[in-house]
Amino acid sequence: MMAEEELRNIIQKCQILDEEDFKGEDFNLFQVAGQKCLEEGHIAEVLEVVENEKNKVIVKSMGWNLAGPLIGCMLKYEHDEIEKERCLKILAKLVELCSPKELALGFLERIEQAASEQIAQTVLLLLKPLQEVLLKLHSKKAYSMGLSLSTILNQLALLPIPHTKQQLQEDKHGLCQCCAALIHFVEPFVREVVDHTETFSEGDYRNLKEELLGFCMKSLKYPLLMADLDQLPEDSVKSPFRQFAAEIIGILQDIKELIPKVFSHYGSKNESWDNEDLSKIDNEQSADCLACLSYIVFVHDCFGLAALPIVFNPAYILQCNIVHVGVLLRRTEESVLSKGLALLENCLLRLEGNSLSVEYLEFKGFIAIPQELVKVMTLCPFESLRKKSLKILQLYIDKFNEEGKYTLYRCLLKTSNHSGVEGYIIQNIKNQIDLSLQKTKGSKFFTGLQLVSLLDIVFSLPEDAETDLLQNSDRIMAALNLLRYLVIKDNENDNQTCVWTELHKIERNFLKPLHTGLNMSRAHYEAEIKNKKENRKDSSSASRNICSLTVAGEKMPNMTIEMELQVLQSALFTFDLIESVLARVEELIETKTKIGSEETTGIK
Template sequence: MAVNQLNDIIQRWRVTPEKDLRQEDYELFLNAGSTCIAQGDSAQLLDFIKEEKNETIVRSMGSGLLAPLVTELLKKEKNPVHCHSIVEHLVQTCDAKEVLEILLEKVDDAHPDLIADTITLLVKPLQTVLLRMGDTKAPSVGLALNALQKQVSKLPVPCSRKQEQEDKYGLCRCCTALVNFVQPFVQEMKTQDSQAAQDARLRTELLKFCMESLREPLLHAQLDREVDTPRNSPLWNFATEILAILPAIQEPLPKLLFYHPLRGREDTISAEGDTGHPNESRACLAYLVFVQLIAMEIFPAVFSPLFVLQCNMEYVNLLLSRKDESWILKGLDLYVKSLERVMDNSLPVELLDLKSFYSVPQNLIELMTECPIQHLRIKGLVVFQLFVEKLEEEAKHKFFRCIFKTSNHAGVQSIILKNIKNQVEFSTKSGKEDDWFVGTRLISLLRETVCIPDGADTDLLHCMDRVMESLNLLRYLLIREKKKPNGVWPELCSITESYIKMLRVCLSMSKSYYAAELKALREGEKVKAKELKQAKSNKSFRNIKVKNEKLSSMSPEVQHQVLQCALVTFDLMESLVVRIEEITEKEVKHEQ
């Protein structure tokens, strides 16, 4: 048996001083021990290494058996009890630095299909050997955490409750194992003098672990709060534990979220050796605190809602600027909760001059107009409207002007026009004479927003949302202003006349053109229609866009429907034009 062979080898070594042992001796011991493990003699090997007379040799050479033991345990083919016991004995007996180096090498070399098994197997031995190092362990704790998190980051993050419960790739198991791994070190920080240099280094390593965990995997995880979430969600529990560690290591949440640019170099996360992503981590931290309310019970209540909103803008902007759905959803939710904390419409105009604050609605606009995922577009619109409603009157006035200057999207412009109408109606009811949506200020805003964007060349089908809202706004204002003895009726009529005049030109051209296209589709054969499309000039409907899609890319049946809908829309526009003209003509005759 290999055990007998190993015993014979050691019998000869007992008469040889340890300093005289050669590399060949170590290799001989390792080969014999590995053979014992491979042949299933782990019970006899355990008895052998526990013999007191073999203690010196095992302490000197036993760490070399850790690698084959881990390999054998990962196979899961035989009873692992004795192998586990051998690993535990060697970790407690052999040189700590050698053991740590071997275990970290096994973590780094973990097979992609065995990452979770490797981590859950090795966290306990790693914890044991680190605790043996006493006051010198802080750098080694950092090395271990970095190696473990590097492998965990390779595991797919569950995107549903069902996937989380199944835990096919073992991410949830790893998160639980990591929390258990750091607990002794966190407890040590609670009980020792945190001002000591060694404690400060350990605190830094634990802080880096928490911040990296916030980014990977928590920033990618689904963490919606539900009644049964704390009991059934390992990822929720992991998030809760991470946020509990931060105050335990004397790292207040407000300091991380609000004051990190003011901290000294010795107190920053970006200290030497940091490989984290602090801004992304803080964004996730803000989401967990203000959206999911984790650790909210220990969060100070002294910060004003407006201050919290301003501070969170950096994180919202970061989350919305990415293409990952989980990031976008967290950014939207964080923005909503931050806005809702501001109970009334009190966001002053000065905030629009802050780059991070103003970038958020710009990102929302991009989300509403370009995101291929429908539910994100819809949610983006809801959040955008909430932001508008939170602005004070002057801020709304300035913001509406800016949007028309920076966005050429008809849908976005129609939303702004609808908000102008709503704000005018609100201002009328409030009766304020110095409001930003009455009198000359309103007229100034209308001159910039109620216009035909490209004159006679405007594609009415493409910008029909904007045109319809413009007509509805003019109709509402004309009816409202004609009842006022000293209003802005003359200026409003001038804007209306100019707008209607150009719109009638566009309507006439568009109706004729689309009617001709529809006739060609109805009467022509498919081949003839294809030749006709190829021969058309630059004004061919090949350049017409409907909801960002070229008409020429649609099937003939869909083209037919689009053209018919366009003609119906033009008729509706024309009916509104007629109604507006009736209002103005009636009032003019009344004045005469």
């Protein structure tokens, strides 16, 4: 029997029945016949059935069964305007007559079952009818809307995010279109919350508001957290994700949840941060969502920060955001790391130099941020982010007063475990000492006895004479340069930095082990060079290697003997450089000591 004939038969049978007399068998026959008609392209016949006034009761009771097959048919005939128009008319009739609850479930089921290449098409097709049926619901409207948004966002999360300008323009997978359509989808529900009256029960209002809040938070996590929200000056068309971000902020503002979420109690001065606190944030709301929200609000100024109450001073804004910055910097994705750096930079630029007291470092968030910046500087595969993190680390240090800087230097020297970073910090210490020596009253932390404990860390070798001098060359050179500066700048009679009273300790813990280490290292590398040169005469040894290199987790190709010799010679050059500065420092110490001794003798 033909599909359209089966459909006519079941229609004729049910036309003479009352609605309460419909049986399960009738529902099944109607669904099977209707589905067959749609699949075989008999769309006109189905349209005729649903538009026939005599079939109103039948369509009202059974029509929702056709929702799934109808959507499949619409996707199939997407480019056939005539058939597509017929399908839209059938869909409109179903929305008009059928149970909103059953239709909503049918639509969501179809969205969930959509193949990856049809997710955007299906969502875009169903958002308008889904909105219409949800607005018809009275009880459980908030729940159904929340379920719909959650289902849609879960499916959209399977789509790749476009990043380049060309990808955004093409929108190959339809994610940008879906984001824009979702804003229109939630508009009437936002209006209901904004315009709620006494007839709108407090429970319904609260539930609807919570579901909208959940939608905003999920959107912040995906796609906004991963998307590039920067707008290039030459781009005349606004970035779709930047526009979506602005709309999300607008919704939060409309439902009066923006300020509470941005300026929450997190970061309060009375709280210290530990794992339990961070876990609490994760349980209450996604830390990623709140971090992304702060980035959008402060970096892109989506709601006019100039209008903020004066109580939100720069230091408080940094307090509120410090944990969010940590959340972003602990991720590895380029787009997320860049957001973390931009948010931190934005907060720091609001502050005056030397304005943060050391008390801020009592909070875990504040003391952890420099360490997170160091990780980005040393481990991030993106050069631009490594450079930016170094710039922001310096900016971060500059915002603290002297005691804060002192504490940060001690912390970073003990925790960075990276010679380049330690060398950079030692250079910072040198600059700070120089500023202190130029002051009439000096400094409590960078002159005098307080400085001694910091110099003890600087003038030491991690493993004494057995320290790997190549791996620690940046730190060693910076320490030698600092010592040379102190010996030249601070006379023995003044001894403002206590370097002269500490000189014996420095010689014992730093200079002598360095001499021994240089001699050991030089002897080792010279022996290796001699061995390599001898082996070079043996052609069979040409493929032998003394080391293998691993860069960013990738094992590099084996080196030839010539390449190995170059590496070994480079190491000797580094030892020569260290030794020359060491000799100059010791020469200065000897000269200064001699002059001081002569001056003392002359006085006597």
